[in-house]
Amino acid sequence: MLENLFKDLSLIYPEIIVSVTLLLVVLFDLIYDKNKTIIPYLGLIGLFAALFYSLGSVDIETHAFIIGDTGNKFGLLSLDPFGNYFRIIILITSILIIFFTKSSSEIHSISERSGEFYTLLLGMVLGMMFMVSASDLIMIYISVEILSLSSYVLTGFTKLRDRDSEASLKYLIYGSASSGIMLFGMSLIYGLIGSTNIYEINEVLQTTSINSIIYSFALILIFAGIGFKISAAPFHFWTPDVYEGAPISITAFLSVASKAAGFALLIRFVKVTFLADNIEGNWILLQGFDWQNFLIIISVLTMTLGNFAALWQDNLKRMLAYSSIAHAGYMLLGIAVLTDQGLLAVMIYFLVYLLMNIGAFYIVMIIANNIGSENINDYNKLGSAAPFLGVSLTIFLISLTGLPPTAGFISKLYIFIALLDVKMIAVAVIAVLNSVVSLYYYIRVLKHMFINETDKTVPEIKVSLNDVVFILILLVPTLILGVYFSPIVDFAQAFLSILVN
Amino acid sequence: MLTEFGKIFVFIILAGAFVGIAIFAAMLIRPKRPSHEKDLIYECGENPEGSPWVKFNIRFYVVALIFLIFDVEIVLLFPWALVYKTFGFYGFVAGAIFLLVLFLGMAYEWRKGDLEWARPKINRLELNKLLEKKEQQVS
């Protein structure tokens, strides 16, 4: 039993490293009361070490944490390249976000509480890392809770304005309600099947046919919990308020990493639990619940709502929040096609989404640092005052729209290819129309930045060398991958396999 | 046959019946002459002043919050304490890690001063001024 345990522990070194880093951050915060500058670096060291281990464990594909002599074949975690890919995305995002927080003036204003801030940030990372490889309903619930608890607090962490606390409270209430709903769904599934392990559930479902309303009902309840995390309609109501109220660094983190973890969880849950057969990359799912149509409806709803609501937003953080809802819709289509091609598209999408979304949020953060506002009317003529920021934001927004020659085009292209592969022409047309709608609100920002005249004097925007380096790190790949995209496709292709029965 | 919980249940019923019957019996035989004074809140015989609800110190809340977290921790430690011996050294280590993590939380609360009671800061200068004033009044 102990040998098994040590073997399993050696498989989750990245998670262990992040946990130990979390504890060390708490400890350092207690020991060095005055000097908090070391704490973010400590977090960075831990995250880099975890990333290093994740990159080194590419070909691991096994069940982990099968302890005890109960004769279980499957454990709490299933470690496979797919989970590892999302783990890498989460770790890269976290590293970028720590650099992000270091130049954010909101976070500087609470520097004496940075010990708590980075503890909770690492808590989020830990929760997400377990989410992407969890294969037991209990493990799924616990990891979602670790992520949620940390993010509720971080959302209202700065306590600068009333809207921060309001956002935190809204997030907490919506979040606890949805996790309660998810737990109810899980308990129904346990009552029907008698197991909490998704592999065992799959085995039971393959031999016995459960085809009743309660089964679909339970699955929809579970989806409500996951849908909340990925802000899919109709579980998206919290997103705009929370994204607007949270510190920008946390908003960026929620919009990329938390969403990535939610998607990884959803993909693993759908593919592992309901897979009957896999013919040349086409997943044949078990009868009983029509995941394909369900996901198509949800995703069309999500992207349409997100895009149309974004049209009226004057606050840039709020607009990016709605745009992130819309992006969740596009990505859900990648799952809805139920093919490996769609999975590949989602994985590419996330890598690109990481670059362009964090980039856009970073520039909004720099401008907010200088002019103290995220309102679009305060952006008038900023493009000529700070040409570097203006051009970079232009490129990020064009990429978010999905126009060539940026990486955003490639990610959308792969989604459409996956859609056309399974002859879902109508859905593809809806997605294209949605992209056209999104063009309007992204271009509106550029119009304000470059064309609109302003009566006020255009404020000076200070851009430090660190900012330039950070933006370039995100900007250069966004441009290069738009033209020369085979590296990311190959990279994602290497991580495509999910451990199934 | 009664299980252990059955006994508790009987106790609960008896306790409820005890109170209920006592009040009911009293209701039957007591005289009933209500007056304004009788409806007032009892405050050591004095006339009550203001609302009985007072605003608590916010410190109580933080302490209660910490208590709640450690309450949940204890809940998880009960089953562990019952069986860890059968698992040998491994069981001990598993519990020790759990406890160490929460000990860190305890140390955090301690160090950050959440367990300290906030004492009102005494401003020496103003205190002296007040004392002088009082002395002048007395003289």
Next chain:
Amino acid sequence: MELYDIIFYLFAAITIGSAIVVVNSKNIVHAAFSLLLTFFGVSGIYVLLGADFIAVVQIMVYVGGILILLLFGVMLTNRITNVDIRSGSIQVIPAIIGLAIFTAILFWTMTSTNWKSEKFELPTTTAFQIGDILLSEYVLIFELLGILLLIALIGAASIARRDKE
């Protein structure tokens, strides 16, 4: 199992009745104290299901911890006890329709579904079994719960604490 059923319905009635008081009471303190009865009724149902440990935990954490916290929260808020909280009902008809559909689904599935069940000798105390699986199959979750509680502790304290002026 006559007596068993009677006790079950008694606890169910306590739970539902006090829960109705919680949502309808105009006085927030009365609502908080009715919640005590709700928690108590739920723990009685746990006992009837053979989950004795969970029942004790329910009393210990919910009644002993959460309810106290709730009452502190009420008392911390100045003069809230004198304020009538608005607890009117809005959207009654949609709510009734929604509730009826939800109840119908639950009731129909409860009776018609072939629930997975196994013959199982009920242990006198479940705490040993819980300890066993916490240290074997779910040891990772046991340790993660430690970290979860640490995060909850730090998060709660950093929100509740007043900033140094």
